[in-house]
Amino acid sequence: MSTFGVELEVHIASLRRYARALLRNRSDAEDLVQEALTRAVARADTFKAGTNLRAWLFTILHNVHVNQVRSKASRPDEVDVDSVESKLVTPARQEERVELREMMRALDDLPEEQRKVLLLVALEGLKYEEVAETLGVPIGTVMSRLSRAREAVRAKLANEGSVALRRVK
Amino acid sequence: MNAHCVTDDELHAYVDGQLAPERRLFVERWLADDPDAARRAEDYRAQAALLHELFDPVLREPASGPVEELTGKLRGRMPGNDNAAPWHARHWVRMAAAVMLIVGGAGGGWLGRGAVDQSPVVQQRQTLQTFAEEATQAHRFYTSDERFQVELGADNQDELNSWLSKRVGRDVFGPDLGKVGLRLIGGRSLPTELGAGAQYMYVNEANKRVTLFVGAPRSGNPAKFGFSQNGDVATIYWVEGPLAYALAGRMSKEDLLRVAEAVYNDVKAGPRPPEPQQQNQQNQQNPQPQQDQQPQQQQDQPPAGVQPISDTHKPKDS
Numbered sequence: 001m002s003t004f005g006v007e008l009e010v011h012i013a014s015l016r017r018y019a020r021a022l023l024r025n026r027s028d029a030e031d032l033v034q035e036a037l038t039r040a041v042a043r044a045d046t047f048k049a050g051t052n053l054r055a056w057l058f059t060i061l062h063n064v065h066v067n068q069v070r071s072k073a074s075r076p077d078e079v080d081v082d083s084v085e086s087k088l089v090t091p092a093r094q095e096e097r098v099e100l101r102e103m104m105r106a107l108d109d110l111p112e113e114q115r116k117v118l119l120l121v122a123l124e125g126l127k128y129e130e131v132a133e134t135l136g137v138p139i140g141t142v143m144s145r146l147s148r149a150r151e152a153v154r155a156k157l158a159n160e161g162s163v164a165l166r167r168v169k
Numbered sequence: 170m171n172a173h174c175v176t177d178d179e180l181h182a183y184v185d186g187q188l189a190p191e192r193r194l195f196v197e198r199w200l201a202d203d204p205d206a207a208r209r210a211e212d213y214r215a216q217a218a219l220l221h222e223l224f225d226p227v228l229r230e231p232a233s234g235p236v237e238e239l240t241g242k243l244r245g246r247m248p249g250n251d252n253a254a255p256w257h258a259r260h261w262v263r264m265a266a267a268v269m270l271i272v273g274g275a276g277g278g279w280l281g282r283g284a285v286d287q288s289p290v291v292q293q294r295q296t297l298q299t300f301a302e303e304a305t306q307a308h309r310f311y312t313s314d315e316r317f318q319v320e321l322g323a324d325n326q327d328e329l330n331s332w333l334s335k336r337v338g339r340d341v342f343g344p345d346l347g348k349v350g351l352r353l354i355g356g357r358s359l360p361t362e363l364g365a366g367a368q369y370m371y372v373n374e375a376n377k378r379v380t381l382f383v384g385a386p387r388s389g390n391p392a393k394f395g396f397s398q399n400g401d402v403a404t405i406y407w408v409e410g411p412l413a414y415a416l417a418g419r420m421s422k423e424d425l426l427r428v429a430e431a432v433y434n435d436v437k438a439g440p441r442p443p444e445p446q447q448q449n450q451q452n453q454q455n456p457q458p459q460q461d462q463q464p465q466q467q468q469d470q471p472p473a474g475v476q477p478i479s480d481t482h483k484p485k486d487s
Contacts, residue, residue, distance in 0.1 A: 008247070010336070010365045012240050017227040021220065030233045037239035044246035053247075103219040121185055122217035123224060128187060143178045150181070154212050 011054045014124055015061055021119050036061040055130040062134050106156035114149035117142055175199045184213045186306035197400050225320055301406040304382035304415030305399045307359055307368050312378045318370050319355030329356055333367040339411055341383045343369040344435035349428050351379055379418035379428055386413045405429045409436060
């Protein structure tokens with residue numbers, strides 16, 4: 001496979017992981033990525049070779065998500081109540097671990113704007129500038145959301161007595 | 170000491186590996202003096218590790234049909250598609266680049282940024298040092314907590330190697346470092362700016378960890394061994410054939426060099442054939458006579474776990 005193909009696939013795998021972490025629902029996440037890629041294909045000409053492909057893809061995904069949330073809000077009746085069942089991202093066996101379950105819960109409790117920043121930075125490893133570009137906010141806002149998100153999660157995990165989280169070595 | 174000089178943002182940047190190198194030592198010194206701040210940094214790292222543990226399984230799930238299809242479409246439409254031989258793949262350009270590299274020295278990079286600065290394609294290309302920095306960060310991160318160190322264990326090395334080869338897009342394998350007292354415990358795939366990298370993790374008897382980061386640079390020129398010291402983590406890096414290697418560990422340069430030599434030699438020798446090893450294990454478990462009695466069965470049924478060699482990710486020159 002070509003290097004470009006591999007690179008693109010890595011970014012798309014990354015988009016899928018982010019979408020899953022953001023939406024917590026498998027089919028919603030795949031739909032979001034699918035919609036984002038449809039748009040990316042349509043706009044491929046606007047991508048400048050040599051610029052940041054990853055940030056470009058994440059920005060499209062984010063815009064699609066914002067639109068979806070907006071249109072869902074205008075049709076509140078269509079919220080899918082049954083989808084709660086499919087919310088389990090990881091095998092049940094994995095979520096049995098207390099700190100994983102608590103992390104998942106702490107993530108859910110974050111305001112969405114903070115959750116996005118935390119996921120883009122800590123899970124997807126985007127640079128702060130890339131996150132700012134993706135979300136269309138100043139870098140100072142990225143930093144303050146990141147800080148608040150991390151402290152909120154920290155407080156949650158500490159409350160649950162997750163001493164085990166401390167580094168072992 | 171100087172605690173007030175380090176900002177909150179810098180603590181985050183330190184955790185995320187985005188801190189300017191000249192500030193890193195400063196922050197590390199501060200963390201050594203301030204247990205509260207050090208605990209915060211550790212908690213932030215633990216959060217990230219938990220997130221990876223929760224959501225990295227998605228990376229191994231197959232994408233839905235439409236997503237696969239769209240990926241293919243996008244690949245065909247995007248500029249920078251190296252199926253269509255971009256300018257830098259043309260023979261004379263590569264020759265010129267090679268000459269530049271020799272003349273300019275290029276500080277150990279595989280294509281000096283300075284050499285062809287105006288091209289955005291080149292601007293995006295990572296230097297070998299950046300690769301080594303990523304390896305160092307990854308080492309720091311994934312050795313920080315024993316529970317999150319690997320995505321896939323080394324119990325089945327074939328599976329580990331073939332999965333990582335698929336991610337990297339070239340054949341990679343975890344070298345045998347038994348000679349220098351290191352045991353492979355597993356590996357993980359990490360997205361980097363140049364595509365997926367593979368991180369193999371080893372441990373010695375004293376429970377000390379060494380990681381080997383392998384990536385496929387877009388154009389590889391053999392480079393001399395490079396060395397960097399980042400806090401307490403030493404990293405040795407080089408390019409061999411189509412792959413770039415970075416070896417990181419909390420040890421002296423001399424000790425790490427011995428490990429690098431072992432990696433280098435084993436990589437030169439190529440991957441070990443996996444089957445005989447399994448066969449031996451079976452032989453040890455099963456008494457000999459049984460096998461003599463049923464030679465036919467042995468031939469008809471290949472041992473479990475043996476898979477056809479994949480031909481989908483042969484190394485390809487870009």
